[in-house]
Amino acid sequence: MSLCFFVSRFSWKHVGLLVVLFFAAVYLSGCATTNTAGDSPIGPVYGVLLDPGHGGEPEEAATQNNERFNGLGKWEKQGYREECYGAISGNGCMEKTATLAVAKKVKALLEHQDFPVAMTRSTDTYVSLNDRIAKAMSPEYHDWIMVSIHFNRSTDKQQATSLRQKYQAPRGFEIYVLPGEGQRSTMGSNAPGCMDTVNSTRSGNMLLARSMEIRLSEIPGIRDRGIRSAWFVVLRGSPMPSVLIEGGFMSNPSEGSLISSDDYQQKLARAIVAGINDYRAHTTTFAHADAILRKPSITASKSLDSDYLMTAH
Ligand SMILES: [Zn+2]
Numbered sequence: 531m532s533l534c535f536f537v538s539r540f541s542w543k544h545v546g547l548l549v550v551l552f553f554a555a556v557y558l559s560g561c562a563t564t565n566t567a568g569d570s571p572i573g574p575v576y577g578v579l580l581d582p583g584h585g586g587e588p589e590e591a592a593t594q595n596n597e598r599f600n601g602l603g604k605w606e607k608q609g610y611r612e613e614c615y616g617a618i619s620g621n622g623c624m625e626k627t628a629t630l631a632v633a634k635k636v637k638a639l640l641e642h643q644d645f646p647v648a649m650t651r652s653t654d655t656y657v658s659l660n661d662r663i664a665k666a667m668s669p670e671y672h673d674w675i676m677v678s679i680h681f682n683r684s685t686d687k688q689q690a691t692s693l694r695q696k697y698q699a700p701r702g703f704e705i706y707v708l709p710g711e712g713q714r715s716t717m718g719s720n721a722p723g724c725m726d727t728v729n730s731t732r733s734g735n736m737l738l739a740r741s742m743e744i745r746l747s748e749i750p751g752i753r754d755r756g757i758r759s760a761w762f763v764v765l766r767g768s769p770m771p772s773v774l775i776e777g778g779f780m781s782n783p784s785e786g787s788l789i790s791s792d793d794y795q796q797k798l799a800r801a802i803v804a805g806i807n808d809y810r811a812h813t814t815t816f817a818h819a820d821a822i823l824r825k826p827s828i829t830a831s832k833s834l835d836s837d838y839l840m841t842a843h
Contacts, residue, residue, distance in 0.1 A: 572734045572771070575810050577646030579671050581678035581764060582633035584616035584626035586656025594656060614656055617683035617779075619786030626654065628789050629679045632777065635799030636677070640806070646674075663767030675738055675809065676772040677802060678764050681789055683781035701782040702753025703746050706774040707735040708766060709759040716758045734771025737812055742773055742805035749797050752778075771809075775802065 588610035592599035599607065616625025630651070637647045648671065650662045666676055684700045708729045709715055729735070739757045747754040765772055777798050780786045788794040 569732045570730050572737060572813055573673060574813055575675050577674040578640060578806055579648050579666060579674050579676040580633045580636055581650040581662055581676060582629035583678060583680040584614055584629060585651050585654055586614045588614050591656040617681055619780040619790060620783050621787045621790060623790035625681045625780055628681055632795045632798050633679050635796055636802050639799060639803045659763040662764055666768045674770050676768050676770050678774040680774060680776050682776040682779045684779060699782040701779045701785040702755040703778055704755045704776040705739045705742050705757050706760050706762060707739045707757060715760045717760045731771045738771050738809050739773050741808040742775060745801040745805040749801055
């Protein structure tokens with residue numbers, strides 16, 4: 531199927547996205563071409579590596595990093611707490627608990643379809659960002675995709691000054707991909723060396739992100755905060771098409787309590803599985819192309835979670 535087919539059906543405002551998706555169309559049509567950015571072809575998917583964010587206890591993390599937790603200063607201790615626990619909602623739910631719960635539900639649904647799944651952690655244990663990458667680099671996951679699951683929190687210190695402002699605090703999901711060649715992070719953080727990162731799975735990342743965004747936005751009441759880009763360690767180090775989902779804001783009182791509920795976690799899990807299934811369908815047919823041609827909204831954002839996600843410990 532040629533690119534001209536799509537151009538003839540859509541107005542010129544879609545051309546920018548069509549360029550992004552051009553190589554997907556070429557590869558899906560069976561043409562063995564590589565683009566100038568060294569983008570890998572999008573091929574069949576043989577499994578999903580799920581990466582539930584955070585996990586474990588600060589003492590455990592410090593030990594793995596050859597540090598004695600009790601001997602550390604206040605800020606170092608706080609750093610380890612944030613790395614292990616992640617964000618904490620108003621009702622006391624830790625991000626590490628919610629990410630693992632959602633990942634386990636996704637795993638169960640995919641296994642029900644007899645689709646291979648692996649996890650960077652399957653219990654409440656500390657796994658460093660580097661160890662997560664090391665797992666993603668394993669040859670046994672060649673031709674898989676990676677879905678990293680997190681929840682967000684806002685750094686807006688003004689938001690908590692009144693009850694009304696608390697309930698107007700940021701909410702909604704965001705999907706992160708690695709910036710494309712020559713692009714900058716939408717988070718405003720472009721650490722030295724990051725811009726030189728080779729993004730060899732750009733087409734796959736974008737296709738997976740759009741597949742996820744469409745399905746997640748179908749959850750009733752959820753706010754779509756768009757596809758964003760960041761130099762997160764797990765995205766930089768992953769050799770396969772990868773996305774990082776921030777499934778809602780722990781810092782928003784109502785969304786924070788929703789995130790801790792089994793019902794919301796199940797809805798998220800079903801949407802993630804639907805996104806994975808759509809991506810798998812896209813890799814074998816371009817019949818669903820209509821759905822991915824809406825321009826993704828890429829917006830600037832910054833959360834505390836990003837400080838952890840940007841740094842390999
Ligand atoms: Zn997180």
